[in-house]
Amino acid sequence: MLKISNLQARVESKEILRGINLEIKPGEIHAIMGPNGSGKSTLASVLAGREDYEVTGGTVEFNGKDLLDLAPEERAAEGIFLAFQYPVEIPGVTTINFLKTAINQIRKYHEKEPLDAAQFLKLMKEKAKSVKIDDQLLRRSLNEGFSGGEKKRNEIFQMAMLEPSLGILDETDSGLDIDALKIVADGVNQLRSADRSFIVVTHYQRLLDYIVPDFVHVLYKGRIVKSGTKDLALELEEKGYDWIKSEADALEASMV
Amino acid sequence: MSFQNIQGQFEAEFENIQKNLNGKSGSDFNLIRKGAFEQFKALGIPTVKNEDWKYSNLKNLDKLQFSFNSASSISKTTFDSLPFSSLKGISICFVNGIFSQELSNIEESAKIKVLTLENALDQIPEVIEKHYGKYVEVDKEGLSALNNALSNSGSVIVIDENYVLESPIVIRYISDVTSENIALNIHNLIVVGKHSEAKIVEIFQTEGEKTAFSNLVTEIFVDKDAIAHYYKIQDENDQSYHVGTTQVNQEDKSYFYSATVTLNGGFVRNNLNLVLNGQYIDNHMYGLYIPNGKQHVDNHTLVDHKMPNCESNELYKGVLMDSSNGVFNGKIFVREDAQKTNAYQNCRNVITSDTASMNSKPQLEIWADDVKCSHGTTTGKLNDDAIFYMQSRGIPKPEAIRLQLVAFAEEVVSQIKIEELREMLDTMIENKLK
């Protein structure tokens, strides 16, 4: 489904991704962990098409297409969804209006008729229930004045509405209380299917108790320096990153 | 001397009017006009040396030749096809300044008078005597003086005491500039009586591609405990000049609620001046301008708090596209006696192009000590994060921008209390922001 080969990216002349290799097959869940500033959000943003990041090398293939060739909205229409680490507040545009526009733009991309108001409302009610998000919240300006937890839940709600084939969750668990965490995990698990994959960026093993990954990767200084199964997350929880950092730093030094 | 050409045209027109007065030249009304014309000659047309006109340059006006009495043959069909023509309510329509019975819909009752200036002079001279020209300051603004001297068109609307008028009163000005440039001096008077309420809409439109120069004065008297809603809507061509002063006088416990929406216009200058002549007065002023191309929109507002316990609220918003210019100047005076004044002002602008510009300046002068005043002005681009966020959900960039701009504008439009008008504006704004 997704094949990232030697991906390199920088922002304002600062190298942030320095050769990422990652392959994700349909139905798989990959967790990405790593110290602050290692490039996890950058990777997520580059996949979603953020222009601030300049891709300086490598390729990304998504369902047979050259992902890097597509505009952000085309990537979304092709099935990429990024749940933002810091969801943006948009005054004056309600979540409902926003999502209706999004869904119908994606339908237009696939040359499908737009949903009418009734169809949309029905879908929305159903999905809102599944992620236990309050109708009232959806009638307010998008994320404006939402609590941290509400914003994260709104991201999952949007994902449920758009039904992407690859969901990228950037620290969706941060700042959530334990009940909200379960709701978010439930939301992801409900969407899990044989042809839908996820990249879950997190700092906490806790989330992975609920969303059980097939693989865990550690990103450090813009590279994946270790990959393993969910046991790797447990090991990191116990030992921290120091051992991985020194291993990786030693390896890099030996290569220069 | 600048403006020699245009000033000469006005002088000729003034003499022309004076010649045709048929013995009425000695009337009080005409004496006021004569005085006003002297004032105009002394003050002239404002240049950019005048601090209040620093960013709005009328110089190109001087290159044009205007006709002052241009008859128009706009058909009912053309009229019906113009935006806002389906707006329900009482309406009084002027084409090239000339009242059109056919295009108007006037329902008079004992409680409401909707008259042309001419008829008002005949039918309700006491109202004219009491209010007409009494609020606008002809000694400061050359163009207001000119207006008083030359006004050959206008409507007089009087709402009696203790009457709540549900349906709006729409004053339409259509400039037919298909064949020649025209100059109009329009003077409206609106009186809302004690304990009454009315919604007044002024709409300015052009038909054709030549220049209309509209020099407008609207005086509004809001009596004790009265509520006036006033919406000024401008949708004129890119060649047009519109200089308009709305002068509002508010009495005790009155309420004035306004929205000035400039959809289109070549050169637009709106002055909205509120004099708060009593206590416990409330007012809200909203403004929206969305110029594109080379359009120039200048809003000057003034709120004069003279007495204690009043509140004024102001929000002006602009979307500036292409090479357009915006100007906002908001004066708030809080006089020594105006204790316990609350005055708020905010001007927010979004610029969507590197060649568009905005000059905004709050100007607060406060002589009282127990007051709450705040002002703020911001001008910036749309937030890139917000655009990317929308794109990442499948919304193409132009649509993401449009959605945000429409939402930005909606904050002003949503204040308008006439649903039908709101919907019309929404559609027009959505189309323009594409």
Ligand SMILES: Nc1ncnc2c1ncn2[C@@H]1O[C@H](COP(=O)(O)OP(=O)(O)OP(=O)(O)O)[C@@H](O)[C@H]1O
């Ligand atoms: N727009 C930018 N301008 C400058 N530097 C940036 C920009 N975006 C990211 N960076 C830098 O790139 C590095 C990687 O940032 P990124 O946000 O990808 O890290 P992360 O792994 O997601 O960290 P965290 O765990 O704290 O979320 C950091 O040093 C960050 O400061």
Ligand SMILES: [Mg+2]
């Ligand atoms: Mg991050």
